[in-house]
Amino acid sequence: MDIIAELKDTVVAGRLGEAKGLAEKALAEGLEPGDILERALIAGMDHIGELFKKNEVYVPEVLLAAKSMQQAMQVLKPRLVKSGIEPRGKAVVGTVRGDLHDIGKNLVAMMLEGAGFEIIDLGNDVPAERFVEAAAEHQAHVIGMSALLTTTMHVMKETVDLVREKGLAGKVKTMVGGAPVTRGFAEEIGADGYGDDAATAVDLAKQFVEG
Amino acid sequence: MDLLELVEMRPVLGDGGMGTMLQTQGLTSGECPERWNLEKPDAVAAIHKAYAAAGCDFLTTNTFGANPIRLSRHSLDSRIREIITRGVELARAAASDGCMVAGSVGPTGGLLEPYGELPSAEVAGAFKVTAGLLEQAGVDFFIIETMTDLNEALLAARAVREATAKPLVATMAFTRGARGIRTVMGTSPEQFATALEEAGADAIGTNCCSGMDEAAEIMAEIVAATGLPTIAQPNAGLPIVEGDKVIYPESPEAMAEGLEKLLATGVRIVGGCCGTTPEHMASVGSILKKARHPFGVD
Numbered sequence: 164m165d166i167i168a169e170l171k172d173t174v175v176a177g178r179l180g181e182a183k184g185l186a187e188k189a190l191a192e193g194l195e196p197g198d199i200l201e202r203a204l205i206a207g208m209d210h211i212g213e214l215f216k217k218n219e220v221y222v223p224e225v226l227l228a229a230k231s232m233q234q235a236m237q238v239l240k241p242r243l244v245k246s247g248i249e250p251r252g253k254a255v256v257g258t259v260r261g262d263l264h265d266i267g268k269n270l271v272a273m274m275l276e277g278a279g280f281e282i283i284d285l286g287n288d289v290p291a292e293r294f295v296e297a298a299a300e301h302q303a304h305v306i307g308m309s310a311l312l313t314t315t316m317h318v319m320k321e322t323v324d325l326v327r328e329k330g331l332a333g334k335v336k337t338m339v340g341g342a343p344v345t346r347g348f349a350e351e352i353g354a355d356g357y358g359d360d361a362a363t364a365v366d367l368a369k370q371f372v373e374g
Numbered sequence: 375m376d377l378l379e380l381v382e383m384r385p386v387l388g389d390g391g392m393g394t395m396l397q398t399q400g401l402t403s404g405e406c407p408e409r410w411n412l413e414k415p416d417a418v419a420a421i422h423k424a425y426a427a428a429g430c431d432f433l434t435t436n437t438f439g440a441n442p443i444r445l446s447r448h449s450l451d452s453r454i455r456e457i458i459t460r461g462v463e464l465a466r467a468a469a470s471d472g473c474m475v476a477g478s479v480g481p482t483g484g485l486l487e488p489y490g491e492l493p494s495a496e497v498a499g500a501f502k503v504t505a506g507l508l509e510q511a512g513v514d515f516f517i518i519e520t521m522t523d524l525n526e527a528l529l530a531a532r533a534v535r536e537a538t539a540k541p542l543v544a545t546m547a548f549t550r551g552a553r554g555i556r557t558v559m560g561t562s563p564e565q566f567a568t569a570l571e572e573a574g575a576d577a578i579g580t581n582c583c584s585g586m587d588e589a590a591e592i593m594a595e596i597v598a599a600t601g602l603p604t605i606a607q608p609n610a611g612l613p614i615v616e617g618d619k620v621i622y623p624e625s626p627e628a629m630a631e632g633l634e635k636l637l638a639t640g641v642r643i644v645g646g647c648c649g650t651t652p653e654h655m656a657s658v659g660s661i662l663k664k665a666r667h668p669f670g671v672d
Contacts (some may be wrong), residue, residue, distance in 0.1 A: 218553040221560025223523075226489035263402030263447050266485060288404065312402035313613065313620035348615045355610060 166201045167193055170235065172304035174207030177227025179234070186235035193199035196242035200279065204239070208277025214364040222270065225361065236276070238327040250281035254305040255297045256290050257285035257356030263309035267341055270361040271307055277363045291321035298326070298335045310341040319344070321354040335373045340364055377474060377515045377541045378576055380431065381603045381642045387659045388607055388617060388645020389425035392436050393624070396421070406448040406523040408440045418461075418476040422468035429659040430645070433473060437481035437508065441500045443492070447483065455507055462511035476543070477513030478635050479504055479530050486525050497526060501533035506541065515541035520582045522547055522557040525570055531573040543605055543643075544575040548592045555592055563592060567599035574598035578620040579605035582647045584612040586622050586632025595641040603642045610649035623648020626657035
């Protein structure tokens, strides 16, 4: 098996502690960092995302894959920067104000990173202003908001409204998700997208940057 | 009479939602529900009393999030003893005439290693604290609820088993996906039933599923996998969002209508979770108490 296939399999299987060494080996063999990212890490995360969508794997497997991908990224990142490879896009993510649940948000953040995005993770309890400020500051393409509590979902609307108010509509796309959030709610508040699960959120973000 | 003796005699009526009831009383977004045991005990007591008046056989303490890991997110971990002690007192004061007090143990809200960041030992330690305090405060039995990760449910069950010989009920939040019934972490009803039985649970089942019909589907699989008494505590349907409000659409009458199908699976304990109210439990109770023991004892 070639090194790219081996690294991809390691990511898919979520074998912690192996991806970093394989990424180093791939670089040592003279492979381009962008190539390793695309064909091993992103391809591996794509694959696990597909399995997740089909319920063939669940949250733990996706998290393990993402952790394994991140281990390889530690090695690749400096090289990617050096070779001037731009991330696919930038995404500001956070759990909305009043909400301390971050499992879903972390899952989306890791899968977005796996898809080649640069992530600006604002953590949890994030107010609308903070989302919009961060998006403007980093010139982000996407704002991803998560809520697990029904009582915090209105912050998503505040953020969407504020994006418009600040004249950022169109420049940065908003997407929402979380247990109580529905497609109907997303449409009602005027969000650009609704992620039914983490894998769908990644598909959405990709569509946003590819236009 | 303890829970297990009662279950042998007749179907048992649990209580309904606490968190969603507190929200109707003004609990706000992100606020710690267990803080109300200290700061708004009258509101918690009133909910317990309403469930007792609805004929519930047990009242579940407002201690779902009362573990050191979850409370630390609200900087309340140093007050865990007061929160749990007061929580049990509030339920006990409302429980009269043979009504029991169930000590609620919910998940930590974090994820275990290796997929998450919490070491098993830390989670085990957190549940040990909670189980010990509930035992000291004198609950009648324990209920581990809304678990999605089997490993976390097992850590909680072992902590309770070490703290007490009292009955232990354990429920997980299952849902139907493309590949059958699982929790979001991928645990199947059968894996859950086998593992919890081995860990010393006395009754097992599901809670926080979307309504009576889904509960019946889940319980059919759980009953098939265990010889233990079983319990279902569904939500009042799948929540609908209207403006900034969330409505659980299953009415008390609809919940009672769904009961027959649920009992047909063999379930012996029926209560409610999110969106259920004392009215729901009174409605379910009116039918439940007419249901005969499968072996015709009563």
